[in-house]
Structure formats: C-alpha cells, structure tokens
Amino acid sequence: MYINISLFAFYSGSGAYMGITLQYNTNDNTVKVSEAESVTALHKGFFGYMQKGVITLTPEEALYLIDIRNARSYDENGNELKFNDLAEKFKIDKLIARYCTFKDWRDRGLIIRPIEEIKGSYGRSPVKQYPSGKFQIPKYAIQGLLFPEDLVTIIDDETAGKEIYENYWLGQFGTYKAEQRGKLSKLDVYETLLMIKHCNLTLRNATEEQMIKAAKEKRDDFLLMYDVYEDWRLRGYILKTGFKFGTHFRLYMPKASPTKKGDEWVHSKHVIQVFPRKSKLLISEWARAIRVAHSVKKTFILAIPGVKSKGKKVELDFLLYHRKKEGIENPKDDKPSLLMLSLSEEEYIGGAELADSIEEAKRIGLDLLLAIADRETSVTYYRVKRIELPGSKYEYYEIEWEQP
Amino acid sequence: MYINISLFAFYSGSGAYMGITLQYNTNDNTVKVSEAESVTALHKGFFGYMQKGVITLTPEEALYLIDIRNARSYDENGNELKFNDLAEKFKIDKLIARYCTFKDWRDRGLIIRPIEEIKGSYGRSPVKQYPSGKFQIPKYAIQGLLFPEDLVTIIDDETAGKEIYENYWLGQFGTYKAEQRGKLSKLDVYETLLMIKHCNLTLRNATEEQMIKAAKEKRDDFLLMYDVYEDWRLRGYILKTGFKFGTHFRLYMPKASPTKKGDEWVHSKHVIQVFPRKSKLLISEWARAIRVAHSVKKTFILAIPGVKSKGKKVELDFLLYHRKKEGIENPKDDKPSLLMLSLSEEEYIGGAELADSIEEAKRIGLDLLLAIADRETSVTYYRVKRIELPGSKYEYYEIEWEQP
Numbered sequence: 001m002y003i004n005i006s007l008f009a010f011y012s013g014s015g016a017y018m019g020i021t022l023q024y025n026t027n028d029n030t031v032k033v034s035e036a037e038s039v040t041a042l043h044k045g046f047f048g049y050m051q052k053g054v055i056t057l058t059p060e061e062a063l064y065l066i067d068i069r070n071a072r073s074y075d076e077n078g079n080e081l082k083f084n085d086l087a088e089k090f091k092i093d094k095l096i097a098r099y100c101t102f103k104d105w106r107d108r109g110l111i112i113r114p115i116e117e118i119k120g121s122y123g124r125s126p127v128k129q130y131p132s133g134k135f136q137i138p139k140y141a142i143q144g145l146l147f148p149e150d151l152v153t154i155i156d157d158e159t160a161g162k163e164i165y166e167n168y169w170l171g172q173f174g175t176y177k178a179e180q181r182g183k184l185s186k187l188d189v190y191e192t193l194l195m196i197k198h199c200n201l202t203l204r205n206a207t208e209e210q211m212i213k214a215a216k217e218k219r220d221d222f223l224l225m226y227d228v229y230e231d232w233r234l235r236g237y238i239l240k241t242g243f244k245f246g247t248h249f250r251l252y253m254p255k256a257s258p259t260k261k262g263d264e265w266v267h268s269k270h271v272i273q274v275f276p277r278k279s280k281l282l283i284s285e286w287a288r289a290i291r292v293a294h295s296v297k298k299t300f301i302l303a304i305p306g307v308k309s310k311g312k313k314v315e316l317d318f319l320l321y322h323r324k325k326e327g328i329e330n331p332k333d334d335k336p337s338l339l340m341l342s343l344s345e346e347e348y349i350g351g352a353e354l355a356d357s358i359e360e361a362k363r364i365g366l367d368l369l370l371a372i373a374d375r376e377t378s379v380t381y382y383r384v385k386r387i388e389l390p391g392s393k394y395e396y397y398e399i400e401w402e403q404p
Numbered sequence: 405m406y407i408n409i410s411l412f413a414f415y416s417g418s419g420a421y422m423g424i425t426l427q428y429n430t431n432d433n434t435v436k437v438s439e440a441e442s443v444t445a446l447h448k449g450f451f452g453y454m455q456k457g458v459i460t461l462t463p464e465e466a467l468y469l470i471d472i473r474n475a476r477s478y479d480e481n482g483n484e485l486k487f488n489d490l491a492e493k494f495k496i497d498k499l500i501a502r503y504c505t506f507k508d509w510r511d512r513g514l515i516i517r518p519i520e521e522i523k524g525s526y527g528r529s530p531v532k533q534y535p536s537g538k539f540q541i542p543k544y545a546i547q548g549l550l551f552p553e554d555l556v557t558i559i560d561d562e563t564a565g566k567e568i569y570e571n572y573w574l575g576q577f578g579t580y581k582a583e584q585r586g587k588l589s590k591l592d593v594y595e596t597l598l599m600i601k602h603c604n605l606t607l608r609n610a611t612e613e614q615m616i617k618a619a620k621e622k623r624d625d626f627l628l629m630y631d632v633y634e635d636w637r638l639r640g641y642i643l644k645t646g647f648k649f650g651t652h653f654r655l656y657m658p659k660a661s662p663t664k665k666g667d668e669w670v671h672s673k674h675v676i677q678v679f680p681r682k683s684k685l686l687i688s689e690w691a692r693a694i695r696v697a698h699s700v701k702k703t704f705i706l707a708i709p710g711v712k713s714k715g716k717k718v719e720l721d722f723l724l725y726h727r728k729k730e731g732i733e734n735p736k737d738d739k740p741s742l743l744m745l746s747l748s749e750e751e752y753i754g755g756a757e758l759a760d761s762i763e764e765a766k767r768i769g770l771d772l773l774l775a776i777a778d779r780e781t782s783v784t785y786y787r788v789k790r791i792e793l794p795g796s797k798y799e800y801y802e803i804e805w806e807q808p
Contacts, residue, residue, distance in 0.1 A: 067586045083560040083588055084549035088609070096554035096590075107585055145488035150500035151750050152781075156487040176782040181511055182471045184487055186500075188779035189750070205492070218750060219686070241779035243749045246692035282623070285689070288650035292692055295699040345647045346555050346593070346622060375556075375592035375645035378580040 022062055022073035024081055029089060031062040031073060046111045046321075046330055058114055059090040060102040067103070097344040098317055100373035105340070108404055111321035111330050112340070118319060121365040122335050125386065128398055132390040133236020133254025138164050141200045144187065148214035151189040153203065161185025169238045169258050170195060179258075188241065189215045189222070190229040197230075224276045228303040231392050232272070239272070246292030247271040251301070270299045272396075277306030277351040283372055284345045290382060294401050301387065302397045304355040314356040317342040320369060322404065338369045338383070345374045358384055358397060369402070426466055426477035428485055433493060435466040435477060450515045450734055462518055463494040464506040472507070501748040502721055504777035509744070512808060515725035515734050516744070522723060525769040526739050529790065532802055536794040537640020537658025542568050542603050548591065550607045552618035555593040557607065565589025573642045573662050574599060583662075592645065593619045593626070594633040601634075628680045632707040635796050636676070643676070650696030651675040655705070674703045676800075681710030681755040687776055688749045694786060698805050705791065706801045708759040718760040721746040724773060726808065742773045742787070749778045762788055762801060773806070 020038045022031050033039055033048070033055045042048055047065070048055040057065070065071035066083050073081045087095060105112040142160045144153040155161040155171065161184060165173035170191050175181040187195065193215075195201035196208050203211060215222040225248060229239055236254030244250075251270040260266065271293045275281065293300040321329035322337035329337060339361045343349065361368035361384070368384040381404055387396040424442045426435050437443055437452070437459045446452055451469070452459040461469070469475035470487050477485045491499060509516040546564045548557040559565040559575065565588060569577035574595050579585040591599065597619075599605035600612050607615060619626040629652060633643050640658030648654075655674040664670065675697045679685065697704040725733035726741035733741060743765045747753065765772035765788070772788040785808055791800040 067588055084558055084608070087551075087558070088549065094553050096551045096556045096558070103579075103586070107579065107582075145492060147491075147500045149498050150748055152500045152748075152779075154488055154491070154500070172780040175507075175511065176780045178511075182507070184471055186781050204488070218752075241749065243688055243691070243776075243778035243780075244782070244784070246688075246695050248688075284647055284650075284652075287647070288692055288696055291650050292695050292699070295696070344554055344556075345645065348622075372647075374647035376576040376580045376647075377556075377590050378576075378648075380648070 020065055020069060020071040022057065022065065022071050024073050024075045024086065024089065026076060031057045031059070031086070033057065046113065046332075059087075059092060059095070060099050063087060063099055064103055064106060068107070094342065094344065094347070096377075097347070097373050098342045100344075100377045101340060101342040101371035101379055102318065103377075104371070104373075104379035105318070105320060105404070110323070110328055110404065113319045113321070113331055113336070115316050115319055115339070117331070118336075118364055121363065123365045124335065124337065125362060125365050125367050128385050128387045130387055130389045130396075131254065135198070135234045135236055136168055138168055138170070138199050140164065141202070142195070143202050143204055144192070146192065146203045146206045146211055146214070148206070148211075148217075151215055151218055153187040153189075153192040153201075155185040155187065156183075158183040164195075164199075166257070166259050169240070169252075169256065170199075190226055190239070193226055194230055194233055198234075221274070221276050221279065224305040225274050227305050228272065228274050228394070231394055232389070235389060235391065240268075242271045242273075245271045245296050245298055246289055247273045247300070249274075250298070268298065270301055272301045272303055274303045274305065275351045275354070277304055277308070277355055280348045280350045282345075283343050283347055283349055286349060287345075287372060287380065287382070290399055290401065300399045302384075302399050303394065304351050304358075304397075305394060306351060308355075309352070314353070314360045316340065316357060316360060316368075317371075336366060339364060339366045340369050340371050343370060343372045345372060358386070358395075362386060369404075370399075424469055424473060424475040426461065426469065426475050426490075428477050428479045428490065428493065430480060435461045435463070435490070437461065450517065450736075463491075463496060463499070464503050467491060467503055468507055468510060472511070498746065498748065498751070500781075501751070501777050502746045504748075504781045505744060505746040505775035505783055506722060507781075508775070508777075508783035509722070509724060509808070514727070514732055514808065517723045517725070517735055517740070519720050519723055519743070521735070522740075522768055525767065527769045528739065528741065529766060529769050529771050532789050532791045534791055534793045534800075535658065539602070539638045539640055540572055542572055542574070544568065545604045545606070546599070547606050547608055548596070550596065550610045550615055550618070552610070552615075552621075555619055555622055557591040557593075557596040557605075559589040559591065560587075562587040568599075568603075570661070570663050573644070573656075573660065574603075594630055594643070597630055598634055598637055602638075625678070625680050625683065628709040629678050631709050632676065632678050632798070635798055636793070639793060639795065644672075646675045646677075649675045649700050649702055650693055651677045651704070653678075654702070672702065674705055676705045676707055678707045678709065679755045679758070681708055681712070681759055684752045684754045686749075687747050687751055687753055690753060691749075691776060691784065691786075694803055694805065704803045706788075706803050707798065708755050708762075708801075709798060710755060712759075713756070718757070718764045720744065720761060720764060720772075721775075740770060743768060743770045744773050744775050747774060747776045749776060762790070762799075766790060773808075774803075 039055050042055050047061050048057040144155045146153050162173050164170045171185040171187040173185045238252035238256045239249040242250040249272040250268040252268050273289050290300050316339045318340040319336045320338040341357050370382040372380045381402045383400045383402045385398040443459050446459050451465050452461040548559045550557050566577050568574045575589040575591040577583050577589045642656040642660045643653040646654040653676040654672040656672050677693050694704050720743045722744040723740045724742040745761050774786040776784045785806045787804045787806045789802040
C-alpha cells in the first residue's frame with residue numbers, strides 16, 4: 001500500500017513541487033512518485049526516470065525533494081520517513097558529499113543526472129595545446145659543489161655561472177632580481193640533475209647516483225618531480241621554483257630570459273604542481289595549492305607522474321547539464337556538458353584516483369568538474385582541462401576555479 | 405705562514421672592504437683577518453670577533469666577504485681557497501640555508517651575529533592578549549545521524565537545527581549564506597563531538613567512541629584538531645571551516661552571529677592552522693598555508709598541540725639587529741631584536757621542532773623570525789608572536805609575513 005496524500009507546503013519558489021509525496025518501497029529500496037500532477041512536474045524538471053506514469057527517483061533526488069521542495073516520504077505502512085530515516089536506507093558511500101554537490105547544482109537552477117545515463121563519447125573535451133620549443137644545451141664542462149643537506153649546488157666559477165644563468169636561466173647568479181649581489185651561481189636540485197645529464201656538469205663531491213640518493217633522502221618523490229621538470233625543460237620551457245606561489249614550479253614560455261629588465265620582463269603565467277600517482281593528499285591541502293595560484297592569477301597546471309597500474313574501476317558521480325545561450329541545457333535537447341566527481345574537504349584523494357577519473361572523463365569526451373563540499377556544505381568547483389605538450393609521455397591538466 | 409696581500413676589487417658599493425685577505429688556518433679550522441685596515445673596517449661593520457688586533461670570522465661571514473665583498477682567502481701555503489673550497493672545510497649542517505639567510509640580512513644593511521652571543525633574557529617578546537568569552541551551552545537533547553564516510557552529522561529536526569545554528573552558530577542550517585535553502589542542519593565532525601560532550605547531542609547510529617573512531621580513521625590527528633577547536637570554542641569563539649582560506653578553521657570573536665545581514669555582518673579576521681607536534685611538513689607546504697591567509701588578509705594563527713617531550717637541544721641560527729628610529733641597531737649600542745631560524749624550501753620541519761624553537765625564543769625574550777631560503781636563494785620572513793588565550797593550556801602563535 002502506498003500512502004499518497006498531498007500535504008502542506010512551505011516552499012514558495014515554485015508551486016509546481018508543492019506537497020509531493022514520495023513512496024518508499026522496502027522490497028527494492030526505491031523511492032517512487034505516482035500522483036499524476038507531481039509526476040508531470042518532476043518529469044518536466046528532469047527528476048528521476050519515468051516508466052508507465054510512475055517516476056523512480058535517485059536517492060539524492062528524493063533527499064533533495066524532502067530537504068528543499070517540502071516533499072514527504074512514507075513507507076508501505078504509512079510511517080513517515082524523514083531525511084535521516086530515508087538516508088539510512090541507502091547504502092551509498094559518501095552520500096552526503098554526493099548530496100551536497102547534487103543540491104548545489106540543482107540550487108543553481110541547473111540539471112544534474114545519474115552518471116549511468118552516459119551514452120557513448122560526446123567530444124566536448126577540447127585539449128589545450130602548449131607550444132613546444134627546444135632546449136638549448138650549454139656546451140660547458142662545469143664543476144660544482146653539492147651541499148647535500150641543502151640540496152643546492154654551488155658553482156663558484158663566476159664566468160661560467162653567469163653565462164648559464166643569463167643564457168639558459170639555469171641556476172641563480174647573485175641574488176634573485178639583484179644579480180650583481182654576489183658572484184656565485186646556485187643550482188637547485190632539479191637544475192643540478194638536468195645539468196649532470198645534459199650539460200656536462202660534474203660535482204666535485206658526488207656522482208650522479210650519490211646526488212640522486214641525497215635528494216631522495218630529503219624527498220622520496222624526487223625522481224618524479226624531476227621527470228616533470230625535465231619533460232618541460234627539454235621542450236624549451238623555463239622552470240624555476242614556485243615557492244612564492246605555493247607550488248613546486250613556476251613556468252616561463254620558451255625563450256624567456258632573466259636578463260630582460262623593466263617593461264621587457266615577462267612574468268610567469270603558469271605554475272606546476274606535481275601530484276604523483278602513488279601519493280595521497282587531503283582534499284583541503286590539494287585545493288590550497290590551487291587557491292594560492294588563483295590568488296596570484298597564475299594558471300595552475302597539475303602533473304600526475306608515475307606508472308599507470310590497473311586500478312579499480314573509477315566511479316564518477318554525476319552527469320551535468322550547464323547553461324546555454326538561451327536558458328539551460330537539458331537531457332531532452334542537449335548533450336551533457338561536464339562530469340562531476342563529488343568530494344568533501346576532509347577526505348583524502350590519491351594521485352592515481354584523480355588521474356583515472358580524468359582518464360575516464362577523456363574517454364567519455366567531457367571535461368571533469370571536481371566539486372568539493374566543505375564542512376559547511378558550501379561547494380567549490382574546479383574544472384579540469386587536458387593539456388597536450390607535444391612529444392611528452394605525460395598528460396598535464398589545467399585546473400581552473402569555476403563558478404558555474 | 406699567512407699570505408696577506410690586497411688584491412683587485414670589483415665591488416663598488418663600499419670601498420672600505422676592497423681587497424680584504426682572509427687567512428684560513430688548517431689547525432683550528434678558522435678564518436682570520438690581520439691586516440690593520442681590513443680589521444678596522446670589519447670591526448666597524450660588526451663582522452667577527454676581535455682579539456689582539458686580529459679578527460676571527462664565522463664561516464658565514466668569511467663566505468659572505470668572498471661572495472659579496474671581493475675578499476680572497478688563502479691557506480698557509482698560499483693556495484687560494486675559493487668559495488666552495490672554503491665551504492667544504494666547514495662541517496656545518498644546512499650551511500647554505502644559513503648562508504643565504506645570513507647574506508639576505510646583511511644585504512639589507514642590517515647586522516647579524518652568532519647565536520652564541522646571547523646574554524640572558526631581553527624581554528623583547530611581547531605576548532598578544534586575546535579576550536576570553538564564555539561558551540553558551542544550548543540546553544537541548546538533540547538527535548542526529550552520523551555519516552561516517554562524510555564525517556557529517558545531520559539533524560533533521562528543523563526547529564532544533566535552526567535554533568542551534570542561529571543562536572550558537574553550531575552546524576550549517578540550510579545553505580551557507582542562503583539559510584532558507586533547505587531545512588536540515590549539518591554539523592561537521594568537530595561540532596559533532598563538541599555537542600556530544602557539552603550539549604546533550606546523541607547520534608542514532610553511533611556512540612561517542614564510535615564517532616571518534618570513524619573520525620580518526622579519516623584523519624589520525626582528529627583528536628588534536630578537536631582539542632584546538634574545543635579550546636577556543638569553550639572560550640566563546642566561533643570556529644567554522646577555513647577551507648576557503650586554505651586553513652583548518654576560521655575564527656570569529658565571541659558573540660559573532662550568522663544571522664547578522666548586510667553591513668551588520670562581521671567577517672572573520674583570523675584563521676587557525678593546526679600543526680601537531682608529532683607531524684612533519686615540507687617547509688614549502690607549511691608556508692603555503694600562511695600565503696593563502698595573507699592573500700585574504702587574515703591573521704594566521706598557528707596551533708601546535710600534542711604532548712611535550714624532551715626533544716634534542718634546539719639550535720637557533722642567528723641573533724638579529726634590526727632598524728631603529730635613526731639608522732640601524734648594533735651590538736655596541738643596542739639589544740638584539742630577533743632570533744633567526746634558518747630554513748630552506750625543500751626541508752621538512754616538525755611541529756615539535758618548531759614549538760621548541762619558539763619556546764627557546766620565549767626563554768631568550770625575543771621574537772622568532774623564520775627565514776626561508778627558496779630554491780633561488782630568495783628569502784621570505786615570517787615573524788612568530790606568542791598569543792595568550794586566558795585559561796588555555798596551549799600556546800598559540802600569530803605568524804606574520806614580514807619584510808625586514
């Protein structure tokens with residue numbers, strides 16, 4: 001027996017959803033709506049699946065109608081199921097993260113549908129092309145001293161140090177933005193290894209292997225960091241520390257030079273953060289790096305190096321319809337725009353998990369939107385765009401803060 | 405035999421240091437200057453220790469004079485020791501981090517001296533007083549449902565949820581800045597435990613112990629995070645998520661309310677980051693959190709909870725003299741202003757190490773200045789000021805970005 005009575009409604013926004021009654025069915029753990037007027041309204045609003053005049057709602061839809069649209073749900077015996085009663089029936093991982101991000105999309109007046117509705121590939125995920133230059137190789141045999149505790153190599157041959165700094169922007173000659181202050185050149189640990197491998201640098205106190213060992217002792221992801229660094233460097237880009245911007249590297253386009261002064265000086269416009277596949281990070285920490293980049297108006301590039309392994313099946317959360325020129329997209333007339341991965345502030349995300357999600361979005365042909373619910377259930381969105389760096393074995397991603 | 409000849413000089417800033425000759429002494433691993441004119445100049449510039457007309461330099465001073473002041477150093481046999489040759493003689497941990505921060509202070513025209521010169525307590529480390537209010541305890545018996553995967557508790561009793569939100573700013577009723585959107589109240593995991601302990605909240609699906617266990621499974625420092633949260637909350641402060649500001653909590657003064665609208669609304673002015681004693685963090689990651697706070701103009705408060713243990717002796721790096729009304733402070737006429745801890749971007753710092761350093765600075769009676777050399781040897785400074793929160797068993801610190 002289904003109880004099916006319309007009850008009082010408080011929601012004043014859209015009369016169409018006043019007093020919807022939801023029928024919870026214990027047998028198949030579903031929530032249905034069968035009252036004709038409600039069915040019509042929900043169908044028009046792209047809620048649920050209609051079959052033979054009855055609408056079956058997803059858990060998030062049912063909870064949303066209770067929370068926002070004043071719906072009431074009852075079981076077969078006429079007992080009312082409040083939000084928590086109903087939520088407890090669904091055995092869904094991260095139900096609240098999913099619910100909050102679902103709610104936020106709906107609250108924006110936009111359509112959000114179950115991920116199961118994906119049909120084939122949509123071709124709506126354009127790739128950002130980055131130009132590829134050439135690494136200029138200095139032809140010097142230079143010697144440096146490695147300070148393993150500091151992960152710095154110092155070149156005290158003033159002529160050579162100045163030359164590689166001015167012409168290739170390798171190392172820091174003198175002081176940053178005050179090159180005349182001093183006559184040493186200091187290479188960071190990535191520049192050190194690059195120059196050992198490609199520019200005949202020798203260390204007077206360490207072999208290449210010893211140098212790598214020292215670096216790995218300080219940070220065990222050193223070689224993955226280096227891989228990313230070298231990948232861009234060998235394509236002509238200049239990478240320097242991103243410390244001031246809260247990231248691993250800042251990036252200059254090929255042919256950037258530290259000797260340009262005043263108006264000639266070109267600021268870096270990109271930063272690169274390395275997030276190895278095997279690493280795990282709290283979402284809040286992950287998002288923090290993007291925030292700093294955003295606050296200094298740099299494009300945030302994410303690199304996810306590491307060996308691909310067959311992970312478990314990736315589960316994205318929702319299929320999103322966005323705005324269009326006139327009005328909003330909908331499943332009847334339009335292709336979906338984006339895929340949503342629902343996350344919450346306090347959870348960990350792994351590099352592999354994120355990379356696999358992006359890979360899956362690529363397969364589906366839609367951009368991925370990371371939706372992060374904070375502890376106050378406020379939602380922040382980051383759009384992931386794929387980058388193609390010609391000839392690279394890696395994929396990189398621009399991550400953009402977005403207000404849908 | 406000491407070689408003692410003045411050589412050509414390139415440095416054009418101050419003629420006083422032209423052509424200084426440094427004498428490296430193998431026996432006691434020291435660098436001395438004995439030529440009268442140089443001794444006078446160095447003594448006036450507060451370099452080294454003078455004894456019987458001879459100046460003994462610290463390693464950083466000797467390296468600085470070579471790098472910046474065109475000094476040349478020689479061993480007993482007349483062989484020149486360039487920067488790296490001399491640096492290799494000193495067995496000093498983190499020599500380059502120390503050197504870069506020393507150099508930066510000197511390059512600013514300020515005096516920096518060895519930490520060994522500390523004499524007693526200086527009383528130049530004022531404590532910031534924070535007012536203490538009272539926690540208003542709601543007298544409800546409220547029931548909620550814990551979502552352990554999401555670390556969220558939902559109260560679906562609309563009246564109770566709204567009441568605790570509006571009067572005590574516990575939980576988020578409806579949606580952040582749109583309270584009318586929905587009728588649920590969502591407590592984060594810190595609010596949940598606070599309400600269990602102090603406000604008669606019961607969870608329908610978990611005991612207090614089970615709830616704590618679920619939280620610790622997600623983040624093992626949960627109880628330390630909670631300690632800090634509760635400490636401020638019980639003194640009347642309102643703490644909410646600091647996600648948008650890249651920190652653990654944002655902080656409102658006692659009596660802040662979420663129901664104030666428009667001009668009445670008071671923004672949070674502080675954020676709190678929790679850095680447990682037993683945790684370790686890359687300096688670059690640690691600094692990133694401060695950067696976000698700075699970019700949104702919030703005062704950054706650091707909390708270092710955890711049990712004190714007898715750590716190894718803390719070693720601060722330098723004693724700093726700063727500016728004064730007319731000119732600069734110096735060891736002859738003034739007390740020192742600050743203590744420097746020299747760090748570099750790529751090293752890890754532990755909560756205990758940082759707390760012990762601050763404790764040591766407190767004992768000495770000077771504020772601590774964290775000087776971080778990035779991979780380009782550019783130095784960023786953060787000043788640590790102690791906070792007193794009356795009745796608290798913890799100490800908290802304001803961390804301020806500073807340009808000396």
